[in-house]
Amino acid sequence: MTIQAHLETxxxxxxxxxxxxxxxxxxxxxxxxxxxxxxxxxLRIKDQMQRIKESTRH
Structure with missing residues (x-):
């Protein structure tokens, strides 16, 4: 699963x-x-989404 697909899920x-x-x-x-x-x-899911978004910016 790509990062984008995981984020969409x-x-x-x-x-x-x-x-x-x-x-x-x-x-x-x-x-x-x-x-x-x-x-x-x-909140747990929101935190996961935030971590993914932050990791893809770097």
Whole structure:
């Protein structure tokens, strides 16, 4: 997998998590644990994308 393809895959996952988080935040049955887990996973992916972008600039 190329770096660009990997980055695109991460961006899709990040978008999917964003949508899942949006749904969870509006659902009364969502737990705080679920919401924090989604936020943590989303942040982890964002960090990975940032590291890839920084490594390709050098």
């Amino acid at each position: 991460l961006e899709k996952k990040h978008g999917a998590l964003e949508e899942e988080l949006r749904t969870a935040l509006t659902s009364p049955s969502s737990t705080d644990r679920l919401i924090s887990d989604l936020k943590r996973r989303k």
